[in-house]
Amino acid sequence: MKRLETFAIVIVDRNRKITDVNDFMYQPFSDHRYNHFLNESVEVDHEEDELCLVNISGERYLVKRKDTNGQELFYILAVMSRVAKLTSNTNHxxxxxxxxxxxxxxxxxxxxxxxxxxxxxxxxxxxxxxxxxxxxxxxxxxxxxxxxxxxxxxxxxxxxxxxxxxxxxxxxxxxxxxxxxxxxxxxxxxxxxxxxxxxxxxxxxxxxxxxxxxxxxxxxxxxxxxxxxxxxxxxxxxxxxxxxxxxxxxxxxxxxxxxxxxxxxxxxxxxVPPLRERERDVLILIEHYIHEFNQSLGKQVTEVSEDLKAWALSYTWPGNVRELKSSIERGMNIVEGSHLAQEDLGRYDNVHLDHTAQKEPFHGTLEQAMNHYEKAIIEKAILEVEGDRTKAAALLDIHLSSLYRKLSKHQI
Ligand SMILES: Nc1ncnc2c1ncn2[C@@H]1O[C@H](COP(=O)(O)OP(=O)(O)OP(=O)(O)O)[C@@H](O)[C@H]1O
Ligand SMILES: [Mg+2]
The missing domain is CATH 3.40.50.300 (P-loop containing nucleotide triphosphate hydrolases)
Known part of the structure; x- marks a missing residue:
């Protein structure tokens, strides 16, 4: 733990009474008021995750909180009087x-x-x-x-x-x-x-x-x-x-x-989480970039087609926001009129497959559902290996003969 001691640290008991502080806590004071903080209460007035705002001896601090067997440690990150000043000078x-x-x-x-x-x-x-x-x-x-x-x-x-x-x-x-x-x-x-x-x-x-x-x-x-x-x-x-x-x-x-x-x-x-885990942000970002490229490319796109939305929501976005931005940019260069569609982006990768496999609730018997998903999974594997059946069988870890049976069963 020694390496973390570049912070002022306050340790409290279960009742949030201070049991110990390190020397950094005394640094703002010219006189070394030893024991000044002991037995004082720490008042936590805004608690969220591990960051919180606390009051100690009439000062307000931004702290990082850690629980360790029965004790809580507060690492002082900032004194809030400074923070107040900050907010005012960033406003303008x-x-x-x-x-x-x-x-x-x-x-x-x-x-x-x-x-x-x-x-x-x-x-x-x-x-x-x-x-x-x-x-x-x-x-x-x-x-x-x-x-x-x-x-x-x-x-x-x-x-x-x-x-x-x-x-x-x-x-x-x-x-x-x-x-x-x-x-x-x-x-x-x-x-x-x-x-x-x-x-x-x-x-x-x-x-x-x-x-x-x-x-x-x-x-x-x-x-x-x-x-x-x-x-x-x-x-x-x-x-x-x-x-x-x-x-x-x-x-x-x-x-x-x-x-x-x-x-x-x-x-x-x-x-920063990947875009595929932030479904809500996908459409907002699309709108944002349409707006941006409307201005820089002089376009008048006001609508996004349903197929583009569905695709964007089911796509995995391995390149995250950067990839989304360049996809939209590509589409915006090509599009004519007010409607941006998936074909403008020139992208058809893992469209309906992910969509059927993950997004649509399936109604039917268990057997129907299993067939439905089996078909989607096999189609996806075949696409991934560009049609090579031996590779697809290996990817799915089934025998080649078994793959052929399933292909004919599902009429793929
Ligand atoms: N939430 C967001 N809102 C608006 N634009 C974003 C957002 N996230 C990323 N971008 C844009 O996406 C592009 C990539 O972002 P950035 O360069 O910050 O990524 P990065 O995480 O540093 O990537 P890398 O690890 O590849 O360097 C930039 O053009 C950035 O402006
Ligand atoms: Mg970067």
Whole structure:
């Protein structure tokens, strides 16, 4: 647990009376008022998941709550007097599309994570955004920055895939004049320095080499950078937001990602769910992108055909919102008139199959239902292997002869 102690932590008993606090809790006070908090009550006045607002000794805090055998731990993420100030200075820039409340989606999952992101935005905690490709992780990273007190300072995005190992230090930490041959004459600040007082967004963090991970960790721990060839280190004040579509925990187990760095990043994790789990958002996003492309392409689409809606709702969207956006863009380029149909998108993949197999309630006897689904499953397998029956039998794990029997039974 030691590595988490960069926070003020308050521990309470079952009656929410404080039994212990760590030293960080005393930091705001010049005098070291030891035992000041002991036996005080913690009043939780807005409880939701693990984040809540609490009152302690007349101060209001945003905390992350953890239950451990009979005790509760509160990790202090922010003092709310600061938060109040924040809300007022973000108000006047509400129109930016990078605000969290401009992220589209009204599904429960989406509302929940927008809510969490809004709360955590007000603190300086490191945030780890996880989720499949195209779910909107970068959008959230920018939203968190723009909703934070750092929004007048830079948001510096670094795509970790794009940084070869041998350039990691010069890219991230910068260099002084004449640090190496080929160095710019007047030196160059690194990304960390450029993010001073703002947010450093480390995208695809899993792609850093083990060695680079170590160098990054040192900066995160010491909050200092040394330019290559420099003589003095510079203190940096940055908020780190990282993103990955990999399972970092798994990579740690496999020895590919440093455990110490993992715990540095894993202070507050936000998982953006895939689009297929947010059915409600699909149609809203379609409308949003139709509106957007109506404007940019000068079209007048006002309606979405039923077949397009049905397809979009049953499709699995492996590329998530990014794929939806490009599908609509393709359709909007082709469409004439006011009606966008599935054929405009040029997509027929897994249309009615998923639809019959998963969405329609089936009325009939058990045997009829089983036949119905068996047929749909076999058709899907045949499509998936492009008609190769031997492969289809292998995919379904049945004998080829059995597959042939079923094909003729169902007249496929
Ligand atoms: N909820 C949303 N509302 C509006 N646009 C969205 C939403 N989610 C994603 N997008 C859009 O989808 C595209 C992909 O989003 P983004 O780049 O944030 O994904 P990502 O999770 O970072 O993907 P990757 O892991 O591939 O980098 C962007 O054009 C973004 O604006
Ligand atoms: Mg991204």
């Amino acid at each position: 820039k509400k129109h930016s599309s990078d605000e969290l409340n401009h992220i589209i989606g009204t599904s429960r999952a989406m509302n929940r994570i927008k809510d969490l992101a809004t709360k955590v935005a007000t603190s300086d905690s490191t945030v780890l955004l996880t989720g499949e490709s195209g779910t909107g992780k970068e959008l959230f990273a920018r939203g968190i920055h723009n909703n934070s007190a750092r929004n007048k300072h830079p948001f510096v995005a670094v795509n970790c895939v794009a940084i070869p190992d041998e350039l990691f230090e010069s890219e991230m930490f910068g260099y002084e004049a004449g640090a190496f041959s080929g160095a710019r004459r007047d030196g160059k600040p690194g990304k960390v320095e450029l993010a001073q007082n703002g947010t450093l967004f480390l995208d695809e963090i899993s792609e850093l080499s083990y060695a680079s991970q170590g160098k990054l960790l040192r900066v995160l721990q010491e909050r200092e950078v040394d330019r290559l060839g420099g003589v003095r280190s510079k203190t940096v004040n940055i908020r780190v937001v990282a993103a990955t579509n990999k399972n970092l925990k798994q990579l740690v187990t496999e020895g590919k990602f440093r455990e110490d760095l993992y715990y540095r990043l894993y202070v507050f994790d936000l998982n």
